[in-house]
Amino acid sequence: MTHSNLTIEAFVKLGNFLRTFCDLIEQNTLSDHLNDKWISAFKSEAERAQHYNGWFTEENCMHAFKEWGNALTKKNLEEWLSKYDLSANSEKVVALILAGNIPLVGFHDLLCVLITGNKALVKLSSNDQKLIPLLIDYLIDVEPTLKESVTFTKEKLDYYDAVIATGSNNTARYFEYYFGKKPNIIRKNRNSVAVLRGNETEEELIALGEDIFRYFGLGCRSVSKIYIPKDYNIDTFYKAMFKHSDIINHNKYANNYDYNKAVYLMSEFKILDNGFLILKEEESFGSPIASLFFEYYTDEDSLKNKLYTNKDNLQCIVASGFTEDEIVFGNTQKPKLNDYADGIDTIKFLLNTSKN
Incomplete structure (x- = not known):
């Protein structure tokens, strides 16, 4: 099995786990499974998240887990990736500066980097320091080769080939100043x-x-x-x-x-x-x-x-019947894998960017 297939399979397993975890919560049977280390770990982080960030309620963390569980199925991943030639990728280090306004908001960028066979150098938002590392720990547990593909850092970013940075209109100017010479996606307020x-x-x-x-x-x-x-x-x-x-x-x-x-x-x-x-x-x-x-x-x-x-x-x-690219009422926080932030195709960007 190729590294790409192993990575896809790891995300499928993560999706399976998240769906199971959320089902146990909804059925009120979670207490019967607390001897499972991952069930226990995810329960603890969902409960503690609000202590670190008052906006990260347990309900909102569970919503994020559930939607990622729904997205990360083998069918969804294969359909999403079918229009790309992942073999065309040249392995590179991609610096990720993640936002933290809602739970797991930066996880899609991390997914894109890993699924294309690249390495992620990740600077987490101070508002979301726990949840993304938890998901990465699970992925490494089911696919140990991914350990070499993700590095979390609080230091100044060095030795990277491309940048994906998410922030406000103000921080975007800062990002463009520091990262403008590298291939980049710099996201602003929307x-x-x-x-x-x-x-x-x-x-x-x-x-x-x-x-x-x-x-x-x-x-x-x-x-x-x-x-x-x-x-x-x-x-x-x-x-x-x-x-x-x-x-x-x-x-x-x-x-x-x-x-x-x-x-x-x-x-x-x-x-x-x-x-x-x-x-x-x-x-x-x-x-x-x-x-x-x-x-x-x-x-x-x-x-x-x-x-x-x-x-x-x-x-x-x-809207309903207003424009062809409208989103159905109640579905904005249920994005599909190909719903790219700012409409920029992250996978295409990664595949078209060469290692410096």
Whole structure:
């Protein structure tokens, strides 16, 4: 079996494990399996994650585990990789500077580097220091040859052939200064929007709440703005959001809600408020935590042109029957393996980059 096949098989085993782990949680039978070292390790990290990062609730960590379990099947991996010639890769060291805004957000880059037969030099975000190393430890346990392929470092990055760095618009300028001479992917801020047409079912709107509130809206795939028809009844939207009202019981979210509401009121901005989500009419995309921007539209074609013009600022468009690359309500945080951040094909980049 080739190294590439061994690596793919290791990720298949990780997917199998994650699905089993999440099934045991959902069936409330996990306690019967705590003598399994990996079951015990994943349970401990999911429970402790919030101590290191207050946004990493056990529920959100479990969601990340579940979605990676769903993605990492043999069928999904083979379909994803079938359009690439992995044998064309020249082994190189790829420096990864990972984000930490949501659990396991950097794992896709790590998957891409390893699955193409390259080595990863990883600088973890200070906000996600535990979960990714846990998954790598599992992969090394089932496929020991991967031990030579991943190095975690807190030192200055040296001796690498390419860079994939994820950050804000501000850090992107820093990344471009330091890494611009190497082949690179440098990711900046992106946001996601939803387009409501006024004919959505209650189920679709409740599902949209998942896109808004999952990970507290901290992901680039989180919906931070909605576009609504001029005559839209906003009560219809707010009624569907009520299913997610428990989010206000999370201390950090509640603090942000209180702070942003106070700022808006002191600035005499006109806002709508239901006790856990503030709606503010605003042209920009990136709303603060516990806030959601909205904008009225009168013509769908004009809105399509507007969103196309801003495509470099957008990660996802959630809608039903609006545009061909839309995402179904409730699915932004269930990305497929070929849903590349910023629309840049990471595998293609890695295969087309030669060792320096």
